[in-house]
Amino acid sequence: MKELNTTEYKLVIAHIYVICSYIFALFISIIIGFIFRFLHPLILVLIADLAGTIVIYIIGMIAKNSSFYDPYWSVAPIIIASFYIFFPYSSNVELIRKIIIFILISVWSVRLTFNWIRQWKGLKHEDWRYSDLRIKYGKNFWFFNLIGVHLMPTFVVYLGTISLYPALSLGAKSFGVIDIIATAITLIAIVIETLADQQLHNFRKTRENPQQIITRGLWAFSRHPNYFGEILFWWGLFIFALSANLGYFWAITGPFAITLLFNVLSIPLMEERNLNTKPEYARYKERVSKLILWFPRK
DSSP states (O other), X not given: OOOOOHHHHHHHHHHHHHHHHHHHHHHHHHHHHHHTTTSXXXXXXXXXXXXXXXXXXXXXXXXXXXXXXXXXXXXXXXXXXHHHHTOGGGTTSXXXXXXXXXXXXXXXXXXXHHHHHTTOOOTTOOOHHHHHHHHHHGGGHHHHIIXXXXXXXXXXXXXXXXXXXXXIIIOOSOOOHHHHHHHHHHHHHHHHHHHHHHHHHHHHHHOSSTTOOOOSGGGGXXXXXXXXXXXXXXXXXXXXXXXXXXXXXXXGHHHHHHHHHIIIIIHHHHHHHHHHHOTTHHHHHHHSOSSSOOOOOO
16 A cells, blocks of 8 residues: 655645534534524524534634635535425425435535545645735735635525525425426536536646646636536526426525626636736637637637
8 A cells, every 4th residue: 555645644634624624514503503493494504504604714714724615615505405305394395306406416516526625735725815815904814704705605605505495395396397407507517617627627737837828628618617617507506496486586696696706706806817927818818708608709
């Protein structure tokens, strides 16, 4: 058996640290959920979700690494989905819809979490966005970190998971054409995001210098195909909600908020960094669609 070197050993310990942190956060969320079990499920999930986020925030502050929060985006939805599936009043919900949604969310969750794991280099590795914010806000970083980095994304993802409540706990309607459309959209979204992330991963391993930009594969048709796949995934879940219970049409606030988050915050931040660090990016930006996969301009 191959022995781990010092770097590999530290990375393993770091991942164990993160896993234990999330187990503890889940434990606290369950306790909070039990205390507030008399509330409406949507309110109960929100409170428990925020409690888990605060636990990860505190651990991240102790470790001086806000990247501890990054897996939360992909981990929380599968836990929320599990709660709705086993919710006492969900026994009359169409079983095939439950199974398909859970499989899709599980595949999405595992893949996205794996993508973070293979990029994270350990306790001393913090995403550049957080490092920049830490310098920008100085002593006030703790507040921006809590609100902007942790609680705001948690709330946005929570809005996205509202679609799961009618789809997994209330929807007694038979599995139909709209569900098939939702399945196709969600599956296509996962495939797009998977291909985009893998293409980017392969490119980063083989590029000659960090100033190079990826222009192959899906990245020839969109500057942010991974974000496009992520956004499309949440719209797919919303269509499941519509099929299950039209009364929850207002759950559109979820995919709308996620679309807004990427277009107003994530993409502009990434674009600014790329324009400042990659000389070829300005020309690439002129030719290639920002988000939706489309033919490049000549």
